[in-house]
Amino acid sequence: MKNLNSLLLAIIALVNLQRINAQSADRFFPKADLMTIGSYYYPEQWPRQYWERDIKKMAEVGFDFTHFGEFAWSFIEPEDGKFDFSWLDEAVELSHKNGIKVIMCTSTPTPPAWMVQKHPEILMVNAEGRTMQHGSRQHISWSSPVYKKYVERMVEAIGKHYGKDTRIWGWQLDNEPSHYGQYDYSPAAQISFRKWLQAKYKTVDKLNEAWGTAFWSIRYNNFEQVLIPNQKELIAQPSPHAVLDFKRFSADEANEFLGLQYNILRKHILPTQWITTNLMPEHVEVDPTRINSLDFVTYTKYLVAGYDKGTGPQGFRMGSATSIAFANDLFRSLNGTTGVMELQPGQVNWGKFNAQPLPGAVRMWIWHAFAGGNKFVCNYRFKQPLTGGEQYHYGIIGTDGVTPSTSGLEYIKVINEINTLKKHYDANATMPPAYKKRWTAVLYNPDNRWEMDNQPQTNQWDFMAHLKRYYVALKQFGAPVDVITEEKDFSNYPVMVAPAYQLLDANLVARWKQYVQNGGHLVLSSRTGQKDRTGKLWEMKWAEPIYDLIGAKVSFYDLLPDSVQGTIKAGTANYKWNNWADVLEPMAGTETWATYTNQYYAGKVAVTHRKMGRGTVTYVGPDTDDGALEKAVLARVYMQAGIAIEDYPEGVMVDWRDGFWVGVNYSGAAYNVAMPAKGKVLIGSKTMQPASVVVWKD
Known part of the structure; x- marks a missing residue:
């Protein structure tokens, strides 16, 4: 494992090197500006005679910037190799005339019809084997070399045209790069996946070893025999190791696609112009922690669309408090800088049900983005469209083209409030000591999520729900939270929570030990340490690599049907579980904080706590539904560490x-x-x- 650890350290160093330029992304945004606010506008979707009126209205509303071009490729390049920027030049000048900065976009999610007709091989193929067709967006394969050539040419053209234009504030690559919950199984993706595997494993023997292909005689003689693991084309489940690698590949492919555009633009644009993209935090096929090729990464957020009913009887009109909060703490923590590139402007059209937001909710979302450290907020979109697939999607301006919507009025209010707040800004303000003492890291690796999504072991397991039970408790304590990856320095945080950290290695366990011995307080939870980084079970006792760290053995785990409740006692309080439970056997010197009180292992240990050096390690075996046990354990960790906490109600x-x-x-x-x-x-x-x-x- 020594060689593996050395390789991992080298990879971490390389990733850090790649992000050096991004570390100073804060320089693009003067602190005294606090947070600027803008809106999407699509000049190509509106008659030319409306442009001047609309952009003037944007200025009257108080927007500081606008956003052009991410779906405009057929207007930028109406014919193969023939570029037309005249219409876009006009819109940029109108914005400048009205004091509005421009975020310019590459149009890569929407290739023109002529390109698809000429090169159908650029289209992605879904798991059912269906080739996507022209007529929507994100229907192309990032792996297609033909498509990449067209992307290179288009990005080069737009970069040369606007790169030295001081009216351009920054750049957005693509738009929500993803396939909206699907993966690409096209021939181009298949070829690229094999190349990725060959670069990673070097020899097919090493791939066979990592994937455990002796099982079911899956063994390969060469890389050309390897197929993308596709459950839709298999009788039984695919190799979990292959699935994990395919998801890693897919995320890396998105990063490479964005990096291709970044490198072209950087050759042409001003140093003062930044480059980003916007990702959807809940879409797992493109993970922000793997995007290391940009200046910083922003996010898209829609809270009221029927998928999250929030807190209380009107929660479905506000969404969950954790929705924006978690996105803030994840995206900001990547390199210290982020923004909300696309925020829900009001009622939408694509949800399970599309309720009106509660009056005040849109304003609250903007302020919540501010609280989370965002440098800007951009809403989608300025005008409600009259045609196309989003006719019922609110804009800041309604269907008459002149009257602000209810959410538009809330934007106007926030813009005025932030302008007032600027008068009270103190450049020398420092984080209050009691607040800083609660500073907590949540350690996150998408590999764990992908691995457990593929092998949940129970229909009740939900990795993100599990993680957010801890996250919600931390926010109720009033703790500032950074959602970090392993490449970060752990020593900055008095407390670290690593929920369900299933895949690990000796190096991570050693870093955790050092963190604790130096005074950190580490909280681990169910499923931690069961497998190595390839997804293999250890050839030792169950989860044995963490025994010395937690001061306990993991005897076994149990899973219950949703109709059966397991019970737990911690002190004088009682709790219930039925999702997952690690049953623990503490070693000498390790405290028992909770025990199971029913099932055949009643009296066995559910939660352990031990001191190590100047810090502590706590292990929480069960995963509950209501998060009450998790919150109580965290509260006790903070109390024993002498860290004062708040107790805010849910929401x-x-x-x-x-x-x-x-x-x-x-x-x-x-x-x-x-x-x-x-x-x-x-x-x-x-x-x-x-x-x-x-x-x-x-």
Whole structure:
């Protein structure tokens, strides 16, 4: 394992080197600007005579920037090799005339019809073997060498045309690069996957060893025999090791596709112009932690579309408080800089059901983005479309083209509020000591998520729900949270939570031990340490690599049907579980914090805690539905560490940023925010009603 650890350290060093330029992405955004606000506009979708009126209206509303071109390839290159920027030049000049900066986009999600007709091999193929057709977006294969050639030519042309244009603020590559929950099984992807495997394993023997292909006689004689693992084409389940590698490949393919565009643009654009893309946090086929080729990464967020009913009877009109919060803490933590490139502007058209947001909710979302450290917020879109696939999707301006929608009025209000807040900005403000002492890392690796999504072992296992049970508790404690990857320095954080960290190696366990011995407080949870990085079970006792760290053995795990409840006792409190439970056997010197109280192993240990050096390690065996046990365990960890915590109700979050405290209320009841007597409310009221905000300074 020594050689493997050396290789991993080398990879980490390389990734850090690749991100050196991105570390200074903060330079693009003056701190005194706090957070700027803009809106998408599509000049190609509206008659020319409306452009001047619409862009002037954007300026009147108070928008600082707009966003052009991510779906406009057929207008930029109407015929093969013939580029037309005249219409876009006109729109850019109108924006400049009205004091609005421009984010320019590459149009790679929407290739023109002439290209697809000429080169159908650029289309992606889904798991059912269906070749996608022209008529929507993101229907092409990132692996297609033909498509990449067209991308290179188009990006080169737009980069040369606008690269030295000071009216351009920054650049967005593609738009929500993904295949919307699907994977690409095209011939081009198949060829690229084999090349990826060959680069990783060098020889087919090493691939056979890593994938355990002796099982079911899957063994390969050469890389040409390897097929993308596709459950739709297999009688039984595919190799889990192959599935894990395919998901890694797919994420790397997206990163390579974006990096291709980045490198072309950087040759032509001004150093003051930044380059990003926007990802959807819940879409697993493209993971932000693997995007290391840009200046920074932004996110898309829609909270009210019927998928998350939030908290309380009107929660479906506000969404979950963790939705924006988790995206903030993940994307900001990648390199310290992020923004919301696409935020829901009101009612949408594509959800399970498309409710009206509660009055005030849109304003609350914008302020929540501010609280999470975002440099800008851009809403999608300025005008509600009259044609196309999103006719029922709200805009800032309604269907008459002149009247602000209800959410448009909320944007206007926030823009004015932020302008007021700028007057109170203090460049010398520092994070309050009590708040900083609660600073917590949540360790996240998409490999764990992908591996467990493929082998959940129970229909009740949900990796992100499990992670967010801990995350929600941390936010209720008022802890500032960074969702980090292993390449980060652990020593900055008094507390670290690594939920369900199933895949690991000796190097990570050693780093955890060092973190704890130096005074850190580590919390691990069910399924941690079961497998190595390839997804193989260890040839030793179950999860044995973590025994010395947690001071306990994992005897076995249990899973219950959804109609049966397991019970747990911790102190005087009782809890229930039925998703997953690691049954523990503590070693000498390790404390028992909770025990199982039913099933045949009643009296066995559920939660352990031990001291190590100047820190502690806590292991939580069960995964509950309500998160009550997880919250209680975390609270005890903080208490014993001497770290004071808050106790905000579900749906209420309070964060500190740039000298300002920001509270948001996604709950169903009013909440009175406790603040010092000298605290000065700048925005809102100390009593937060549902879907409302308070901003104050101590």
